[in-house]
Amino acid sequence: MERSSMKFHGDDLNLEATELRLGLPGSEEPEKQAPQSSRNNKRASPEMAEHCRTTSNKKASLLGAGNCDVQDGAPPTKTQVVGWPPVRSYRKNNMQTKKTEADISGVYVKVSVDGAPYLRKIDLKVYKSYPELLKALEDMFKLTIGSYSEREGYNGSDYAPTYEDKDGDWMLVGDVPWNMFVCSCKRMRIMKGSEARGLSCL
Amino acid sequence: MREDPVSEMSEDDDRSPPSDLGGPASVTVSSNKTRNCTGVCGSGSSSIEFQAPYPDQVLENVLESVLYFLTSRRDRSAASLVCKSWYRAEALTRSELFIGNCYAVSPRRATRRFTRVRSMSIKGKPRFADFNLMPTNWGAYFTPWVAAMAKAYPWLEKVYLKRMSVSDDDLALLSESFPGFKELVLVCCEGFGTSGLAVVASKCRQLRVLDLIESEVMDDDVDWISFFPESQIYLESLTFDCVECHVNFEALEKLVIRSPSLKKLRLNRLVSIGQLYRLMIRAPQLTHLGTGSFSTLEVNAQGEQEPDYISAFSASKSLVCLSGFRDIWSDYLPAIYPVCANLTNLNFSYANINPDQLKSVICYCGNLQIFWVLDSICDEGLQAVAAKCKELRELRVFPVDPSEDAEGPVSEVGLQAISEGCRNLQSILYFCQRMTNAAVIAMSKNCPDLVVFRLCIMGRLRPDHLTGEPMDEGFGAIVRNCKKLTRLAVSGLLTDRAFGYIGKYGKLVRTLSVAFAGDSDMGLKYVLEGCPKLEKLEIRDSPFGDAALSSGLHHYYNMRFLWMSSCKLSRQGCREIARALPHLVVEVMKTDLEAEVGDYVETLYMYRSLEGPRDDTPQSVEIL
Numbered sequence: 033m034e035r036s037s038m039k040f041h042g043d044d045l046n047l048e049a050t051e052l053r054l055g056l057p058g059s060e061e062p063e064k065q066a067p068q069s070s071r072n073n074k075r076a077s078p079e080m081a082e083h084c085r086t087t088s089n090k091k092a093s094l095l096g097a098g099n100c101d102v103q104d105g106a107p108p109t110k111t112q113v114v115g116w117p118p119v120r121s122y123r124k125n126n127m128q129t130k131k132t133e134a135d136i137s138g139v140y141v142k143v144s145v146d147g148a149p150y151l152r153k154i155d156l157k158v159y160k161s162y163p164e165l166l167k168a169l170e171d172m173f174k175l176t177i178g179s180y181s182e183r184e185g186y187n188g189s190d191y192a193p194t195y196e197d198k199d200g201d202w203m204l205v206g207d208v209p210w211n212m213f214v215c216s217c218k219r220m221r222i223m224k225g226s227e228a229r230g231l232s233c234l
Numbered sequence: 235m236r237e238d239p240v241s242e243m244s245e246d247d248d249r250s251p252p253s254d255l256g257g258p259a260s261v262t263v264s265s266n267k268t269r270n271c272t273g274v275c276g277s278g279s280s281s282i283e284f285q286a287p288y289p290d291q292v293l294e295n296v297l298e299s300v301l302y303f304l305t306s307r308r309d310r311s312a313a314s315l316v317c318k319s320w321y322r323a324e325a326l327t328r329s330e331l332f333i334g335n336c337y338a339v340s341p342r343r344a345t346r347r348f349t350r351v352r353s354m355s356i357k358g359k360p361r362f363a364d365f366n367l368m369p370t371n372w373g374a375y376f377t378p379w380v381a382a383m384a385k386a387y388p389w390l391e392k393v394y395l396k397r398m399s400v401s402d403d404d405l406a407l408l409s410e411s412f413p414g415f416k417e418l419v420l421v422c423c424e425g426f427g428t429s430g431l432a433v434v435a436s437k438c439r440q441l442r443v444l445d446l447i448e449s450e451v452m453d454d455d456v457d458w459i460s461f462f463p464e465s466q467i468y469l470e471s472l473t474f475d476c477v478e479c480h481v482n483f484e485a486l487e488k489l490v491i492r493s494p495s496l497k498k499l500r501l502n503r504l505v506s507i508g509q510l511y512r513l514m515i516r517a518p519q520l521t522h523l524g525t526g527s528f529s530t531l532e533v534n535a536q537g538e539q540e541p542d543y544i545s546a547f548s549a550s551k552s553l554v555c556l557s558g559f560r561d562i563w564s565d566y567l568p569a570i571y572p573v574c575a576n577l578t579n580l581n582f583s584y585a586n587i588n589p590d591q592l593k594s595v596i597c598y599c600g601n602l603q604i605f606w607v608l609d610s611i612c613d614e615g616l617q618a619v620a621a622k623c624k625e626l627r628e629l630r631v632f633p634v635d636p637s638e639d640a641e642g643p644v645s646e647v648g649l650q651a652i653s654e655g656c657r658n659l660q661s662i663l664y665f666c667q668r669m670t671n672a673a674v675i676a677m678s679k680n681c682p683d684l685v686v687f688r689l690c691i692m693g694r695l696r697p698d699h700l701t702g703e704p705m706d707e708g709f710g711a712i713v714r715n716c717k718k719l720t721r722l723a724v725s726g727l728l729t730d731r732a733f734g735y736i737g738k739y740g741k742l743v744r745t746l747s748v749a750f751a752g753d754s755d756m757g758l759k760y761v762l763e764g765c766p767k768l769e770k771l772e773i774r775d776s777p778f779g780d781a782a783l784s785s786g787l788h789h790y791y792n793m794r795f796l797w798m799s800s801c802k803l804s805r806q807g808c809r810e811i812a813r814a815l816p817h818l819v820v821e822v823m824k825t826d827l828e829a830e831v832g833d834y835v836e837t838l839y840m841y842r843s844l845e846g847p848r849d850d851t852p853q854s855v856e857i858l
Contacts, residue, residue: 113694113775114365114366114367115362115365115366115367115774116365116638116692116694116749116750117633117636117637117638117665117690117692118364118365118690118747118749119365119632119633119636119665120364120365120422120448121364121365121366122448122450122476123583123584123632123636124636126503126560126584127584127586127634127635127636140530142565151540153530219565
């Protein structure tokens with residue numbers, strides 16, 4: 033690879049055609065940096081890490097060099113560049129870890145029951161449907177919720193399960209499709225008595 | 235956030251006098267004089283023997299007594315240049331040794347000159363190593379240093395390392411060699427694991443401080459917390475928020491209970507808020523707290539009540555520094571309200587909170603001086619900070635999404651607000667997606683005390699998003715108006731004009747970071763010719779070539795290092811520098827181990843050194 037032929041003129045170098053990467057051809061993966069292991073930081077062989085880093089770094093420098101002098105105002109290619117923006121790997125990993133953990137380890141929401149002195153935290157991902165969830169709540173809090181009907185909510189029961197969604201609105205559990213509920217539910221409150229009946233009538 | 239150790243270790247840090255040296259008198263032979271010196275003034279244990287009272291000897295003893303009180307590195311350096319006897323006296327009385335570049339001087343040379351060191355600080359890799367721009371086995375090994383120190387400094391008490399490669403064996407040697415060892419601080423280090431920590435915990439019987447900051451610690455499945463013996467009751471600071479493996483909570487709790495002097499405790503993100511509570515009620519005397527995850531990690535057990543977190547914080551009347559919040563559950567945020575008024579330092583940089591959540595806290599934080607936060611708080615959150623935090627000295631705004639195409643919740647609006655509200659600002663690091671010259675100029679005028687200005691517009695080559703102009707005028711105003719500026723990081727679309735400004739006005743600038751900027755060699759020339767105080771220059775992806783490089787020949791011996799990657803350098807150009815300056819180590823890093831790269835230099839890292847080329851380079855590094 034002749035680097036001396038690299039010019040900083042915004043030539044269309046079509047770097048993507050010549051780039052080295054770790055993925056299979058055709059897979060449009062963003063730049064992979066040396067394996068970052070924040071959750072699995074068992075000792076790895078240094079040679080492996082070195083190889084990965086040097087491969088990815090070269091690709092980045094090709095891109096970096098090529099994009100350096102874009103005078104005509106065309107935006108640089110949007111592929112990731114190694115070490116840019118300059119945020120420490122440690123910090124980047126911590127933010128990423130959170131995202132993946134949310135996917136893998138479940139959606140925890142707090143459940144409060146009117147009149148009960150404590151809160152419980154449950155993982156919505158454990159349940160596959162509303163009936164499952166409601167049964168679990170009944171078992172957990174030793175109360176009867178009954179079943180949901182679109183027209184009458186939880187009429188016939190002293191309790192109505194409600195939840196706060198992402199927009200801050202309080203909804204009746206069961207109003208939206210299950211998957212949407214799992215994604216939007218921030219916390220739950222099992223309401224009691226007349227308040228419950230009022231809500232159920234909405 | 236902990237008082238940034240970097241700023242504590244900065245060159246212009248005048249420390250308070252070191253504690254009484256104590257220890258045995260050491261005997262030094264110099265020319266044909268023999269004397270016992272303690273270098274301690276008024277300690278009561280000095281035994282100065284006069285064989286025959288040479289006037290010179292009396293003077294030297296007096297000199298030592300006086301120099302003992304000299305703490306600033308620069309002053310000491312100046313003193314040592316006066317004459318030979320001052321050099322000797324200074325060397326004997328230097329108890330804190332700072333090595334800014336571990337390859338600038340050898341352990342042997344350092345320990346020979348300074349024989350009575352109690353505290354060692356060593357910095358290794360350059361900062362760009364943090365961004366994966368260096369091979370992982372590049373160097374900066376602690377091993378030769380600890381070996382030399384073990385022989386030379388039996389009374390060593392403190393070690394501070396930044397960006398060094400530290401092995402478990404190194405930690406073991408350290409633990410065995412220094413019976414009075416008190417403080418270990420590792421910042422951005424790697425190469426060791428929990429087994430190394432276990433040795434330190436068990437063998438350093440006098441340990442007061444164990445701080446691991448943004449370091450990579452390998453999980454050896456060793457329960458290192460349990461290795462602190464029952465006799466360990468002196469702990470003052472324990473920081474392990476970067477350790478990514480579970481610690482034995484029961485052992486930790488017992489440790490906290492038996493450590494009445496514990497003032498600083500920073501937990502990792504695997505400690506739940508319930509566990510935090512248990513520790514807080516045992517240690518209400520804490521001044522610095524890293525809260526760990528700040529959320530519950532498991533389902534509460536049947537019938538278990540949530541602890542009263544608010545009361546725990548209320549009881550912590552001495553808290554001035556709060557950090558952690560790694561997996562923050564925003565419902566718990568109100569728990570910290572009781573301590574907000576006393577906080578001088580708040581690190582929310584791992585807490586993904588929205589503007590309203592931030593406002594609910596910041597409205598109490600009238601005394602805040604140091605604030606680290608994520609851009610999730612948006613411009614609106616920054617406006618709230620500006621309105622309340624009139625004492626703010628340092629602000630860092632990190633991106634939740636550190637990529638070029640991200641949304642960018644903060645902008646020039648936030649920066650402008652901060653500049654108007656926080657007139658005492660001294661240091662700022664600001665990540666954003668869009669910026670204007672006007673806001674930067676406003677900050678330069680509103681915040682004349684700025685010492686550190688680091689703006690990172692994450693999209694490369696982005697101009698002022700309102701005018702379409704380059705960001706030259708903004709940065710120009712910063713160097714022109716901020717007369718105390720010593721550290722600058724630039725970004726966005728920048729022409730050579732920006733560098734002209736830096737060279738013309740940046741007379742105190744010591745550290746400069748450049749990325750994707752400039753048009754031609756002139757840019758770098760302006761800086762190298764114009765900035766007499768420049769010590770650290772790191773450049774990436776900018777069109778500066780050999781001619782620019784040679785324009786700095788007059789200055790490189792005054793610098794700690796120069797880094798240039800993905801620029802327009804050739805081997806020939808770099809070799810010429812190496813030839814012209816024999817005391818400069820010129821390292822060229824290859825990114826592709828196999829291919830012949832021709833004349834182009836991908837990465838140049840050069841630094842002054844008394845030792846010549848090092849012998850521990852990896853394959854990817856060549857020294858010209």
